[in-house]
Amino acid sequence: GAVVSQHPSWVICKSGTSVKIECRSLDFQATTMFWYRQFPKQSLMLMATSNEGSKATYEQGVEKDKFLINHASLTLSTLTVTSAHPEDSSFYICSANEGRLLRETQYFGPGTRLLVL
Amino acid sequence: GESVGLHLPTLSVQEGDNSIINCAYSNSASDYFIWYKQESGKGPQFIIDIRSNMDKRQGQRVTVLLNKTVKHLSLQIAATQPGDSAVYFCAESPLGGGADGLTFGKGTHLIIQP
Numbered sequence: 001g002a003v004v005s006q007h008p009s010w011v012i013c014k015s016g017t018s019v020k021i022e023c024r025s026l027d028f029q030a031t032t033m034f035w036y037r038q039f040p041k042q043s044l045m046l047m048a049t050s051n052e053g054s055k056a057t058y059e060q061g062v063e064k065d066k067f068l069i070n071h072a073s074l075t076l077s078t079l080t081v082t083s084a085h086p087e088d089s090s091f092y093i094c095s096a097n098e099g100r101l102l103r104e105t106q107y108f109g110p111g112t113r114l115l116v117l
Numbered sequence: 118g119e120s121v122g123l124h125l126p127t128l129s130v131q132e133g134d135n136s137i138i139n140c141a142y143s144n145s146a147s148d149y150f151i152w153y154k155q156e157s158g159k160g161p162q163f164i165i166d167i168r169s170n171m172d173k174r175q176g177q178r179v180t181v182l183l184n185k186t187v188k189h190l191s192l193q194i195a196a197t198q199p200g201d202s203a204v205y206f207c208a209e210s211p212l213g214g215g216a217d218g219l220t221f222g223k224g225t226h227l228i229i230q231p
Contacts, residue, residue, distance in 0.1 A: 004160075034218045043206060044161065046218035059218070093160050095219075105151070106219060108160035 002028050004096050006109035013084055014117055021079045021112045023094030029074035030096035034106065035067075038091040050077040084116040129228040136197050138225045140190040140207035147209040151219065152181060152192045154203045161206060164192070194227075202229045 003026040013019050023033055031052050036044040048069055049057040056069035068080040077096075081088055091113055095106040130136045142150070148169045153161035167174045167181045167190075174181050180193040190207050204226050208219040 006160075036218075043221040043223050044208075044219075046220070049218055095161075105163055105166060107163060108153070111158070111160045113158070 002096070002105075002107040004094065004107050004109040006092075006094060006112050008112060009110060010113040010115075012115045012117065015085050016083055018080055018082045019084055019114060021081070021092055021094075021114075023077045023079070023096070023109055025075045025096045025107075028096075030077075031074060032097050033071060033077040034095045035069065035077075035079050036093045036095065038093060038111075040091075044093060047079075081114065084114070086116045089114055089116045126223070127226045127228065129230055130197055132199060132229050132231055133196055136194045136201070136227060138192045138194075138205050138207075138227065140192075140222050142188050142190060142207070142209050142222075144209060144211060144220070145188065146211045149210045150181070150183060150190050151208045151210075152179075152190075153206045153208060153221075154201075155206060155224075156203045164205075197227075197229050199229050199231070202227060 005024045005026055007022045011019055033050040035047045037047050038044045046059050047062045047067060050069045050071040052071045052074050058064045066082055068082060071077040091111050093108055093111040095108045097106050128136060128138060151166040152164040154164050155161045165174060165176045165179050165181045167183050169185060172183050178195045182191045192205060194201055204224045206224045207222040210217045210219050
């Protein structure tokens with residue numbers, strides 16, 4: 001089946017630093033990847049849509065200059081949280097679409113736990 | 118704005134019993150619905166999906182029912198096992214899961230009691 005990985009699985013950083021999270025589709029090519037954020041005991045909220053070779057599309061209320069997204073290849077998208085602050089502490093999850101045989105299932109990565117001190 | 122929601126935040130069932138998790142959605146334009154299972158500290162795991170032109174779809178031990186008239190989605194899990202304990206989310210997309218991000222419901226925590 002379609003496998004999506006994320007790296008790192010968890011990260012602790014100081015306030016003001018930047019953190020990069022990678023999302024990879026391991027056995028398929030993903031033209032589109034999505035980034036979600038999940039706070040404790042809450043649901044997933046879509047942050048942005050990452051399109052290979054073009055600019056990401058951000059959801060309302062998500063700062064594009066703070067959450068930089070790069071989708072340089074069909075198997076890799078990166079999310080960089082710039083000048084992280086404690087309120088950015090969350091569980092960041094990416095997903096990718098397999099996109100074949102009209103099956104539009106989104107497969108999710110294992111998530112990255114970010115703690116900003 | 119429109120959203121997808123769940124009726125029950127917590128559902129406790131006996132091992133071996135069947136469980137039903139419900140979801141209400143408000144976007145009448147929704148075309149594609151998915152159920153995900155999320156275990157603690159992990160990403161969502163795909164369970165089953167259904168398109169708006171269907172009202173029922175079955176998988177292994179799971180069945181999804183869609184009632185477009187009342188905008189209701191349900192997930193039935195047969196013969197629940199301890200490994201079924203998790204948070205279950207319904208999600209919807211007006212364009213299909215490939216081209217559009219998903220809107221998730223609030224989640225139901227399913228607890229399987231021995």
